[in-house]
Amino acid sequence: MASEEDGAVKEPLDLIRLSLDERIYVKLRADRELRGKLHAYDQHLNMILGEVEEVVTTTEIDDETYEEIVKTTKRQVPYLFVRGDGVILVSPPLRSA
Amino acid sequence: MSWAAPDSFHTTSLADNLDKKLLVILRDGRKLVGTLRSFDQFANLVLEKAVERIIVGDLYCDLPLGLYIIRGENVVLVGELDQTKKDLPAHMVLVSAAEIKRAQKAEKDATELKGTMRKRMEFLDLD
Amino acid sequence: MLFFSYFKELVGKEVTVELKNDLAITGVLHSVDQYLNIKLENIKVVDEIKYPHMMSVKNCFIRGSVVRYVQLPVDGVDVEILHDATRREARGN
Numbered sequence: 001m002a003s004e005e006d007g008a009v010k011e012p013l014d015l016i017r018l019s020l021d022e023r024i025y026v027k028l029r030a031d032r033e034l035r036g037k038l039h040a041y042d043q044h045l046n047m048i049l050g051e052v053e054e055v056v057t058t059t060e061i062d063d064e065t066y067e068e069i070v071k072t073t074k075r076q077v078p079y080l081f082v083r084g085d086g087v088i089l090v091s092p093p094l095r096s097a
Numbered sequence: 098m099s100w101a102a103p104d105s106f107h108t109t110s111l112a113d114n115l116d117k118k119l120l121v122i123l124r125d126g127r128k129l130v131g132t133l134r135s136f137d138q139f140a141n142l143v144l145e146k147a148v149e150r151i152i153v154g155d156l157y158c159d160l161p162l163g164l165y166i167i168r169g170e171n172v173v174l175v176g177e178l179d180q181t182k183k184d185l186p187a188h189m190v191l192v193s194a195a196e197i198k199r200a201q202k203a204e205k206d207a208t209e210l211k212g213t214m215r216k217r218m219e220f221l222d223l224d
Numbered sequence: 225m226l227f228f229s230y231f232k233e234l235v236g237k238e239v240t241v242e243l244k245n246d247l248a249i250t251g252v253l254h255s256v257d258q259y260l261n262i263k264l265e266n267i268k269v270v271d272e273i274k275y276p277h278m279m280s281v282k283n284c285f286i287r288g289s290v291v292r293y294v295q296l297p298v299d300g301v302d303v304e305i306l307h308d309a310t311r312r313e314a315r316g317n
Contacts, residue, residue, distance in 0.1 A: 176281030
C-alpha cells in the first residue's frame with residue numbers, strides 16, 4: 001500500500017507524519033501560536049510537542065485613553081500535550097530557515 | 098459495571114464522589130455546589146441541594162437552586178470540597194443575594210462601559 | 225488510542241493541566257479514560273488568588289473536552305517510543 005510508504009502523501013495528515021521529529025508551527029484558537037518539535041499526533045490532531053514556545057496575543061483596553069493595547073506573551077514549555085480541537089492549522093518547518 | 102469500579106482501579110469514574118459535597122464549574126463560568134446523587138458516562142450530573150456560588154471580588158453568596166440535572170458537555174470540572182477546611186479564604190465576606198447581585202451588575206457595567214468608550218474613541222479616530 | 229495509552233503510563237506523575245477557560249491546575253495524575261477525561265489528586269491551582277473557590281479542592285475530575293494543554297514531566301516523555309507509536313497509529317487509519 002502506497003500510503004504505508006514513508007514518502008507517500010495522499011491525505012492532509014500524511015504531511016504531518018512527514019514532520020515527525022521536526023519543528024512545526026501550530027496556530028490555535030484564542031489567539032495562541034506554538035512552535036515546537038512534533039513527537040506524536042493522532043487523527044484528532046492531538047499532539048505532543050517538545051521544546052515549545054507559546055505566543056499568546058491579547059488586546060486590553062487602556063483605563064485612561066480607552067485605546068487598544070495589543071500584547072504578546074511568550075513562554076517556553078519543555079513538553080506539551082495539545083488537545084486537537086483547539087488547532088486551527090499546522091505548518092511544516094520552513095526549508096529555507 | 099465498570100463505572101462503579103472502586104477507586105483502586107484508577108478509573109475516572111465519579112463513583113467515589115457520590116453523596117459528597119462537590120464544586121462543579123460550568124463552561125459559562127458559573128460555580129455550583131451541591132451533593133452528587135447520580136452521574137453517567139457523559140458526565141451528566143444530578144446535584145441535590147444545589148447552590149450557585151457567586152463571587153465578586155471579596156464578596157460571595159450562595160443562591161439556592163434546588164435539584165439540578167446538568168448536561169455533561171457544560172461541565173468543566175468537578176472538585177471534591179474538603180469538609181475539614183473552609184470553602185473560601187477567611188477574608189471573604191458573605192453577603193445577601195441582593196447585595197451580590199448589585200456587585201455583579203456593577204462589575205458588568207464597568208466592563209461594558211470600557212467597551213462603549215472604546216467604540217466612541219474609534220468613531221472619533223475616523224475623522 | 226495513542227494518547228489514552230500514553231496518559232495511562234503517566235499515572236502517578238505530576239502534570240499541569242491548562243483548561244480552555246485559562247484555569248491551570250497542577251496535580252498528580254490519578255486516572256484518565258478514552259475521552260481523555262482526567263482525575264488529578266493533591267491539586268494546586270497555578271493562579272490561586274484568581275480562583276478562591278478552588279481553595280479547598282484537593283482532588284478533581286476534569287472533562288477531557290475542556291482541556292487546552294497538559295504540561296508533561298520531562299521524565300514522562302520517551303520521544304522514540306512516541307514516534308514509533310505515532311507511525312503505527314497513522315498506518316492504522
